[in-house]
Amino acid sequence: MNTLTDYLSDPRFAGIEPFSSKVWLSSPTMHGDEKRWVDDALDTNWVSTVGANINEVERMTAEKIGKKYAVGLATGTAALHLAIRLCGEKLYGQALAGHGTLEGHRVFASDMTFDATVNPIAYEGGEAVFIDTEYDTWNMDPLALKKAFEIYPDVRLIVIAHLYGTPGKIDEIRRIADAHNALIVEDAAESFGATYKTADPRRYLSAGQSDVSSSLSDASDESALQTGMFGDVSILSFNGNKVITGSAGGVLLTDSIEDANKVRKWSTQSREDAPWYQHEELGYNYRMSNIVAGVIRGQLPYLEQHIAQKKAIYERYRIGLCDLPVQMNPFDAGRSEPNWWLSCLLINEDAMCPFVRSETESLYIHESGRSCPSEILEAIAAFNAEGRPIWKPMHMQPIYRMHGFVTRSGNGRAGSNAYIQEMKTADVGMDIFRRGLCLPSDNKMTPEQQDRIIEIIHRCFQ
Ligand SMILES: Cc1ncc(COP(=O)(O)O)c(C=O)c1O
Numbered sequence: 411m412n413t414l415t416d417y418l419s420d421p422r423f424a425g426i427e428p429f430s431s432k433v434w435l436s437s438p439t440m441h442g443d444e445k446r447w448v449d450d451a452l453d454t455n456w457v458s459t460v461g462a463n464i465n466e467v468e469r470m471t472a473e474k475i476g477k478k479y480a481v482g483l484a485t486g487t488a489a490l491h492l493a494i495r496l497c498g499e500k501l502y503g504q505a506l507a508g509h510g511t512l513e514g515h516r517v518f519a520s521d522m523t524f525d526a527t528v529n530p531i532a533y534e535g536g537e538a539v540f541i542d543t544e545y546d547t548w549n550m551d552p553l554a555l556k557k558a559f560e561i562y563p564d565v566r567l568i569v570i571a572h573l574y575g576t577p578g579k580i581d582e583i584r585r586i587a588d589a590h591n592a593l594i595v596e597d598a599a600e601s602f603g604a605t606y607k608t609a610d611p612r613r614y615l616s617a618g619q620s621d622v623s624s625s626l627s628d629a630s631d632e633s634a635l636q637t638g639m640f641g642d643v644s645i646l647s648f649n650g651n652k653v654i655t656g657s658a659g660g661v662l663l664t665d666s667i668e669d670a671n672k673v674r675k676w677s678t679q680s681r682e683d684a685p686w687y688q689h690e691e692l693g694y695n696y697r698m699s700n701i702v703a704g705v706i707r708g709q710l711p712y713l714e715q716h717i718a719q720k721k722a723i724y725e726r727y728r729i730g731l732c733d734l735p736v737q738m739n740p741f742d743a744g745r746s747e748p749n750w751w752l753s754c755l756l757i758n759e760d761a762m763c764p765f766v767r768s769e770t771e772s773l774y775i776h777e778s779g780r781s782c783p784s785e786i787l788e789a790i791a792a793f794n795a796e797g798r799p800i801w802k803p804m805h806m807q808p809i810y811r812m813h814g815f816v817t818r819s820g821n822g823r824a825g826s827n828a829y830i831q832e833m834k835t836a837d838v839g840m841d842i843f844r845r846g847l848c849l850p851s852d853n854k855m856t857p858e859q860q861d862r863i864i865e866i867i868h869r870c871f872q
Pocket residue numbers: 485486487488490523524526527571597599600647648649658659660
């Protein structure tokens with residue numbers, strides 16, 4: 411482990427200047443229209459969780475994704491909580507106050523994702539069982555999901571995320587879910603604007619919608635649908651680092667008016683129709699603010715522009731790093747168009763220098779021609795740019811260490827044996843975490859700044 415100043419004085423990096431202002435991983439990009447709608451809320455005194463900006467964000471996001479209804483909420487995490495609670499109630503009935511709707515039940519969940527995807531399972535008293543990742547898109551592995559149903563046939567709920575804006579193998583996962591009568595919550599927090607060509611578009615377009623062309627994406631192939639269309643309930647996030655931001659905010663997407671109304675009620679403290687505060691259900695203060703909605707409303711027209719900028723960043727890295735023993739984060743070019751939220755790289759196994767990580771620290775030994783995520787992240791940080799390790803898989807997190815984890819070959823826990831070396835189980839998530847990293851992917855990064863980052867990465871391998 412080097413200190414940051416060591417990198418600046420290391421002859422390997424001679425001639426490279428630190429950035430005078432920080433190059434971020436992914437920061438908000440404002441355009442001016444945001445101010446207009448925030449001012450509008452202030453000027454009209456709709457400084458509340460009611461107002462025209464919220465209504466517009468709901469209308470615009472539902473229309474963009476192709477779901478019939480969107481409910482504006484405080485955060486993507488709040489949207490996930492209510493999506494999972496909604497499914498819990500559908501599957502297992504209403505819970506008493508103080509109890510979750512998933513108590514006594516397991517839920518299958520993406521393993522390589524941000525913890526906000528899976529924590530709401532615990533909020534509802536459920537037990538997440540993590541499904542290993544596949545190398546093709548770095549998302550939930552349908553083969554591991556199939557295995558998981560062999561081990562836990564009673565599971566009825568699956569929570570999937572599209573990591574870094576890359577759609578997962580949706581058709582395969584949906585087929586498995588349908589075969590087991592399971593519901594899907596789709597976390598499209600990172601993938602807003604990404605599309606996936608399903609072999610069965612009618613499966614996702616509800617009655618009366620199948621001839622509405624706005625439900626299909628702008629892509630020339632009419633079966634390309636937006637991520638967020640594939641869950642029984644789906645969510646988006648407008649967190650400050652997302653492709654469209656409101657500083658915070660999220661929406662829950664559904665085709666059911668009853669579900670939309672229920673979530674709206676829960677998010678505003680579950681008030682009943684009475685002259686006084688009357689409550690028959692547990693409530694939450696999860697509604698979106700009309701000020702936050704003003705920022706999102708101003709941002710939404712720039713979604714495609716932001717995606718194009720992110721795609722150009724990915725392409726520049728792909729070309730600039732192609733002579734190194736690394737690969738970019740993969741996607742299924744035939745069936746999906748990511749939103750390119752974060753550009754990542756994966757170092758080839760034989761180009762990894764000796765490298766260990768504890769729960770909070772890492773240590774490596776530099777070797778010529780090799781590198782590791784810590785060296786690259788520390789080097790670019792020394793030059794004032796922000797990268798990030800790959801999201802550490804949930805099954806490796808201390809909080810979830812006793813939870814089930816299923817790989818293609820079956821139970822991913824307790825597979826090792828002191829006497830039989832070959833019994834070590836494959837763990838794709840752990841491998842991508844070990845060899846991968848997220849690169850600075852800010853859409854305000856200039857080509858010159860990006861070239862300097864590419865050069866720093868080359869020098870790491872010298
Ligand atoms: C995959 C994923 N799900 C959920 C969330 C949570 O969204 P929010 O920050 O809006 O609560 C995030 C990130 O913030 C995320 O990356």
